[in-house]
Amino acid sequence: MRYLPNTIDDRQKMMADIGISSVEELFADIPEQVRLKRELNLPEALAEPELVRHLEDLAGKNGDTSRYTCFLGGGYYDHYIPAVIPALLSRSEFYTAYTPYQAEISQGTLAAIYEFQTMICELTGMDVANASMYDGATALAEAAAVATGATRRQRVVVSRTVHPEYRQVLKTYLEPRGVELVELPFTNGVTTGDNLDRYINRQTAAVLVQQPNFFGCLEDVYSLQRAASGVGALFIVSADPISLGLLKPPGEYGASIVVGEGQSLGLPLNFGGPGFGYFAAREEFLRRIPGRVVGATSDTRGRRGYVLTLQAREQHIRREKATSNICSNQALCALAATIYLSAMGPAGLRRVAGLCAQKAAYAKKRLAAVKGITVAFNAPSFKEFVIKSEYPVTLVQGVLLRRGLVAGPDLGRFYPELSNHLLVAVTEKRTKEEIDRLAEALEEVAG
Amino acid sequence: MIKNPWNEKLIFELGAPGRQAFSLPASDVPEVDLDWPENMRREKAPGLPEVSEPELVRHFTALSRLNHGVDTDFYPLGSCTMKYNPKVDEALAALPGFAGIHPYLPEELVQGALQLIYEMEAYLAEISGMDRVTMQPAAGAHGELTGILLVRAYHRCRGENRTRILVPDSAHGTNPATAAMAGYQVVSVPSDQRGGVDVAALEKLLDERVAGLMLTNPNTLGLFDENIHIIADMVHKVGGLLYYDGANTNAIMGYTRPGNMGFDVVHFNLHKTFATPHGGGGPGAGPVGVKKDLVPFLPVPLVDFDGKRYYFNYDLPHSIGKVRSFYGNFGVVVKAYAYIRSLGAEGLKQVSRDAVLNANYLMAHLKKYFYLPYDRFCKHEFVISGKWQKERNGVKTLDMAKRLLDYGFHPPTIYFPLIVEEAMMIEPTETESKETLDRFIDAMIRIAREAEEEPEKIKGAPYTTYIGRLDEVAAARKPELRWRAGK
Structure with a gap:
């Protein structure tokens, strides 16, 4: 067994030193009643070439982005991943290390997280950021939890234009804490601006919105922020980090906490994970934020270095009084994002965002001209938009599939009133030719 | 000592305005003026680095x-299975x-991925003795939260509003933090003289308020609790459930299973037991397995097979909902799947044998030089104490x-578990050779000697x-959490 160095001879010598004649003696304290009295029923071990063939077979059954042109969105996107990212992530000093508790031999991870925190602050316009969360959904749920703690209020208001899966996670996280979750309706693809005071009141801990929202539309974040701050509630924004290359940083429109999914920043689609969640906040919430935080300090010789800090918030110190139970986060994914943002720089990020917006605008116009298709919402949008088809979405998706195209998700899954509605995402990777092919395929549906 | 590998400059201090490491094509669509409101447009570019590739x-x-990884050298960090x-x-x-499949692809385009998840579920169910497993939790602590929410949903569905979760005083910090997040009152259970759960003390704490007991076995001292079946019966008798923290599964594969011990809910740490890398703090994966009675409450979706095709099953009316977007850290699940397929049943059992043998070998040698609070065979890890060195030489475990x-x-992991003073928790794992273990023993013996002869030297290390x-202390007192120009 290639991962196990011990030979029979090694084992004999070790047993002699321990003073046993069989390894089984070391397991003698497992009572008879609880023992497994048979071998585990698992498939035969595979040699490496067999293993590779088996997994290549499984992988080959999947329609990856090289085989199907991807117009799918909804939180995970087919952006270009510069080659430097996988190259640098394959440095095993990064990926085979644990959480950097021993700072003296973890400065690589720690300095990179410090850079990551800085970049997230720069993107969002926030004061502080943590080292990452599991994903965009749990980051949003933890942000809501921070708000209930900070305001001592038990009502959280979330727009229905926030990712439906994020809202499901929010519900799972908040319900056991006795927090009431209230949803804001939407009109024409954006949060309904009228009667906000019917939902947002003095018991409200936070107002949660997504910008651009799940439909790709730009929200009127200013009036939502005013409604929140008017009653002393936190304003929490979930934002696509790519969009922040062109869109106003949430810190500039009064966000208290900004979170989001970071997969767009140089990570593969991975069937929905691993990506990572980012979490940034105003300074006043510093001691309430969940997860790892890296700070700068100096060593005994006065040299600058980095450590995990503010650990008094965390589970290994505070136990049941911790701000969250999070321990492992998505550190290596945050490192990928750090490399991505370093590679792109301010100009590259702006270019990526601009290409997404321009191509999406072209696609929106092109698809609007297709018979049987209408663009569902006319609010300004970023890289996604919603189309409505005269025909069932399953029929539409079937036609696309035959032409090697995928778009979605089908919004009827999440919004009963939006049956026959399909989300379309257009990243910088999509070409005019691909967009035209999408339009032609949709014409075929009507034809 | 090698030459200093780093110039101490952060990426922001490198490069020059105008330098770039990106390469993007020109736009191939007709340029339009975006219809965005003026107040939504970013005015000032983010302060990102400008460097060449x-x-x-x-x-x-x-x-x-500057990092030490498993590929660098020995990493005996207890509880982490490095x-x-x-x-x-x-x-x-x-x-x-x-890597290149989108989570919203139609099911017919992800049959291979679904098959992998489906088979992985069967393997984990077999290894743990559970009936079904969800891959959705992203890490161990996330699995704990999922598991405790399942316990909560189970009791509530039966019309019971139980308020307490019991946690041993030797438990991982995530256990009490998790129970609190799930809305429970946390009650600590003391350990007995052999390092296991104090059964008499447990008896006094058990009543109809108890939703469950969170336990890891072997526990954080690396000791197998021989009373586990008695403990399970006691908890079940008052209607409580048993939660298995799977952090220490590396010790028992093929010997016993949480299901056989009486546990109802289990989380795995794929990044510990099943060899996926820790990534400097993640991503991991924390699948959760349950016994039959808890299946209706699992997060949606599960992956099922109708004899012809694999599909997502969202039809769980009592589900706790979702704990994460999509289906979990699928990429990590692929690695763990490959690991299980590489080893098979006998391989996994040999993993546990060697992990336990290696730990006992280290313990047998080190106990002459360091105080061993629980002197009995350990499983995959053990805890020694720096108390002799502290008392005799003023040298602390940290030193x-x-x-x-x-x-x-x-x-090793230090100052944990909390019930051992000056604790050093050592977990060698099965992938270390005897030569490496001997080098480590040698180093520890030399350090014990240095503590006697040159304590000041150790204190300055x-x-x-x-x-x-x-x-x-300075870092926490005056937090500096981001780089700023000119500082």
Whole structure:
């Protein structure tokens, strides 16, 4: 067994030193009643070439982005991943290390997280950021939890234009804490601006919105922020980090906490994970934020270095009084994002965002001209938009599939009133030719 | 000591305005004026680095050289199972057919991925003795939260509003933090003289208020609790459930299973037991397995098979909902799947045998030099104490841990579990050779001797690392959490 160095001879010598004649003696304290009295029923071990063939077979059954042109969105996107990212992530000093508790031999991870925190602050316009969360959904749920703690209020208001899966996670996280979750309706693809005071009141801990929202539309974040701050509630924004290359940083429109999914920043689609969640906040919430935080300090010789800090918030110190139970986060994914943002720089990020917006605008116009298709919402949008088809979405998706195209998700899954509605995402990777092919395929549906 | 690999400059301090490491095509669509409101447009560009690709690569390569990983040398960090991470598993997870698939692809385009999840569920169910497993939780603590929410949903569905979760005083910090997050009152259970759960004390705490007991077995002392079946019966008798923290599964594969011990809910740490890399703090994966009675409450979706095709099953009316977007850290699940398929049943059992043998070998040698609070055979890890050195020489466990850095080793987990003073929790794993273990024993013996002869030397350690001991107090008192120009 290639991962196990011990030979029979090694084992004999070790047993002699321990003073046993069989390894089984070391397991003698497992009572008879609880023992497994048979071998585990698992498939035969595979040699490496067999293993590779088996997994290549499984992988080959999947329609990856090289085989199907991807117009799918909804939180995970087919952006270009510069080659430097996988190259640098394959440095095993990064990926085979644990959480950097021993700072003296973890400065690589720690300095990179410090850079990551800085970049997230720069993107969002926030004061502080943590080292990452599991994903965009749990980051949003933890942000809501921070708000209930900070305001001592038990009502959280979330727009229905926030990712439906994020809202499901929010519900799972908040319900056991006795927090009431209230949803804001939407009109024409954006949060309904009228009667906000019917939902947002003095018991409200936070107002949660997504910008651009799940439909790709730009929200009127200013009036939502005013409604929140008017009653002393936190304003929490979930934002696509790519969009922040062109869109106003949430810190500039009064966000208290900004979170989001970071997969767009140089990570593969991975069937929905691993990506990572980012979490940034105003300074006043510093001691309430969940997860790892890296700070700068100096060593005994006065040299600058980095450590995990503010650990008094965390589970290994505070136990049941911790701000969250999070321990492992998505550190290596945050490192990928750090490399991505370093590679792109301010100009590259702006270019990526601009290409997404321009191509999406072209696609929106092109698809609007297709018979049987209408663009569902006319609010300004970023890289996604919603189309409505005269025909069932399953029929539409079937036609696309035959032409090697995928778009979605089908919004009827999440919004009963939006049956026959399909989300379309257009990243910088999509070409005019691909967009035209999408339009032609949709014409075929009507034809 | 090697030449300092880093120039101490952060990426923001490198490069020059106008330098770039990106390469993007020109737009091929007719340019339009975006209809965005003026007040939504970003005015000031984010302060991101401006570097060329070679500078970028040198910088992160330099940073990587400041890290100690499993591939660097021995990493006996107790409770974390820092075993070797197979290279082939990395390559397989990166296959385009796994890495390049969108979570909202139609089911017919992800049959391979669904099959993998379906089979992985069966393997984990078999290894743990559970009936079904969800892959959705992203990490161990996330699995704990999922599991405790399942316990909560189970009781509530039966019309019971139980309020307490019992947690041993030796437990991981995530256990009490999790129970609190799930809305429970946390009650600590003391340990007995053999390091197990104090059964008499447990008896007094058990009543109809108890929703469940969270336990890891072997526990954080690396000791197998021989009373586990008695404990399980006691908890079940008052209607409570047993939660298994799977952090220590590396010790028992093929010997016993949480299901056989009486546990109702289990989380796995794929990044510990099943050899996926820790990534400097993630991503991991924390699948959760349950016994039959808890299946209706699992997060949606599960993956099922109708004899012809694999599909997502959202039809769980009592589900706790979702704990994460999509289906979990699928990429990590692929690696763990590949690991299980590489080893098979006998391989996994040999993993546990060697992990336990290696730990006992280290313990047998080190107990002559360090106080061993529980002197009995351990499982995959054990806890020694620096109490002799502290009392006799004023040398603390922290000092000895730092001195280990000079010998090229990652130190053990220190000051945990909390019930052992000056604790050092050592977990060698099965992937270390006897020569490595002997080098470590040798280093520890030399440190014990240094503590006697040159205590001041140890207190000043480390000497050979890139950086010396860092002022953590200053870092927390005046937090500096981001880089700023001119500082």
